[in-house]
Amino acid sequence: MGTGVTSAYAVDLYFAYTAGSDPTYVAYAAANMTGSNRLLLGLGWSLVVLLSLAIAKRRTGRTVRELVLDSGYRVELGFLAIASVVAFTIPATGQISLVLGFALLGFFVFYLWKMSRAEAGEPHLVGPAATIGALPQRPRRTLVVVLFLFAAVVIVASAEPFAQGLIATGKQFGVDEFLLVQWLAPLASESPEFIVAILFAVRGKGDDAIGTLISSKVNQWTLLVGSLPIAYLIGGGSAGGLALDARQIEEFLLTATQTLLGVAALLALRFPRWAAWTLLGLFAVQFALPGQTARYALCGIYLVIALAALIRNRRHILPTLLAPFRPPSDAERAPALPHNS
Numbered sequence: 001m002g003t004g005v006t007s008a009y010a011v012d013l014y015f016a017y018t019a020g021s022d023p024t025y026v027a028y029a030a031a032n033m034t035g036s037n038r039l040l041l042g043l044g045w046s047l048v049v050l051l052s053l054a055i056a057k058r059r060t061g062r063t064v065r066e067l068v069l070d071s072g073y074r075v076e077l078g079f080l081a082i083a084s085v086v087a088f089t090i091p092a093t094g095q096i097s098l099v100l101g102f103a104l105l106g107f108f109v110f111y112l113w114k115m116s117r118a119e120a121g122e123p124h125l126v127g128p129a130a131t132i133g134a135l136p137q138r139p140r141r142t143l144v145v146v147l148f149l150f151a152a153v154v155i156v157a158s159a160e161p162f163a164q165g166l167i168a169t170g171k172q173f174g175v176d177e178f179l180l181v182q183w184l185a186p187l188a189s190e191s192p193e194f195i196v197a198i199l200f201a202v203r204g205k206g207d208d209a210i211g212t213l214i215s216s217k218v219n220q221w222t223l224l225v226g227s228l229p230i231a232y233l234i235g236g237g238s239a240g241g242l243a244l245d246a247r248q249i250e251e252f253l254l255t256a257t258q259t260l261l262g263v264a265a266l267l268a269l270r271f272p273r274w275a276a277w278t279l280l281g282l283f284a285v286q287f288a289l290p291g292q293t294a295r296y297a298l299c300g301i302y303l304v305i306a307l308a309a310l311i312r313n314r315r316h317i318l319p320t321l322l323a324p325f326r327p328p329s330d331a332e333r334a335p336a337l338p339h340n341s
Contacts, residue, residue, distance in 0.1 A: 003127065008185070008186060008189035009156075009316075010155045010159035010221075011139075011159050011163050011185055012224060012228065013159075013228070014159045014160055014163050015032060015163060015181075015229040016228040016242065017232065017234060018137045018236065019235065019237060020054075020233065020236035021233075021235055021236045023291075026245075026248070027247065028126070028177070030251060031178050031251065032185055033220070033224060033225065033228070033255075034182065034248075034251040034255045035182035035183050035185070035186040035188065036185075036186035036190055036218070037220055037255045037258075039186050039190055039283075039284075040193070040217060041189065041217060041259060041283075042279050042280065042282065043280065044190065044193065044194055045213055045262060045271075046145060046277070046283070047208065047280045048206070048281035049206070049275075050273070050277075050280075051201045052067050052201040052204075053206075054066065055202060056206070057203055059168040065272060065273050067271040069210060069269040072118065073207065073210075073211050073269060074212065074269060074323045075323045076218060077266055077267070077320055078322070078324040079114075079218045079325035080214060080217050080218050080221065080259070080263055081263045081320050082107070083218060084263055085224055086104070086107065086221075087225070087255075088256050088258070090244070090252045091249045091253040094242050094243065095157070095241045096228055097240065098239055099228065099243070101228065102226065103226070104221070104222045104226030105222070105223065107222050107226075109117055116326060120336050132144065144294045145243050156180025162185070168242075178247075191217050193213060196209075197209040197212045197266070206207070210266075250295045250296065251295070252300075253296075254286070254295050257298075258282070258283075261303075261306040261309065264306040265278075265279075265306075265309050265313075267309070267313035267317060267320055268316050269314045269316075278305060286298055292302075299317035
């Protein structure tokens with residue numbers, strides 16, 4: 001997990017923990033999670049694909065209509081597909097139950113185990129990473145652990161003042177605190193993932209860029225969502241789970257339908273230009289047309305387009321859903337190669 005994902009988790013878990021003793025914070029936990037998810041897919045995926053296609057056109061001199069992903073990414077897409085389907089139980093039940101939380105955490109552990117078994121190519125290190133990588137094994141590992149622990153302490157220590165600062169700023173300037181938590185906090189926390197993905201895209205590694213963002217989505221739908229009811233319980237909340245109000249249910253439904261469209265468009269491991277523009281356009285529309293009716297209308301639009309994409313890519317549905325449970329194929333064991341065609 002990147003630093004951005006970790007900082008987003010710290011803020012979200014703080015809100016969920018505090019909601020255990022102060023129910024007014026429940027809305028903020030849901031807002032931060034749904035905002036970061038929709039920002040990552042609606043803005044992140046779209047911009048990375050469009051940038052990758054533009055770079056490919058400049059290098060080849062011909063129009064490129066889709067970004068092709070390496071076959072190894074089907075496993076991660078399978079994890080995301082399963083998690084996105086399971087996510088619909090949240091708006092359906094109106095809560096993130098403790099049972100669902102532990103199930104998602106278990107699924108995340110399985111995801112880590114599965115990814116650890118896949119062979120990876122030798123990374124090309126530059127800058128500080130290259131300097132650390134050149135160290136002898138023991139000093140290198142010690143330094144990495146120290147840096148990791150230092151970053152974790154800083155992130156945990158800053159979560160509460162950052163979260164409280166957002167709420168206080170909203171009250172002081174008359175801005176809806178829900179919107180600040182939903183969009184400003186994720187924009188700051190997701191920036192590292194965006195920067196890494198953009199750098200991959202600029203260097204002609206578009207599938208690696210999307211792969212980075214797919215991994216972040218899997219983490220959010222499993223580790224982050226699964227941790228919320230547990231943090232809520234530790235903070236003094238109900239063992240039944242984290243209950244959501246009508247606004248939060250709408251937000252979760254909108255986030256789940258957006259994710260379903262993203263997965264459906266990628267089933268063939270090809271990210272077409274139309275899908276990138278569609279995701280980006282619908283992401284922008286939600287700001288122009290706020291309100292309950294508009295959110296449900298957007299959910300319907302996402303579902304209709306996702307259904308069309310599922311029908312078109314129907315022969316890839318079962319292989320994708322089964323990919324996390326199958327032994328790695330030769331293609332998945334091989335180092336991923338960038339494809340922009």
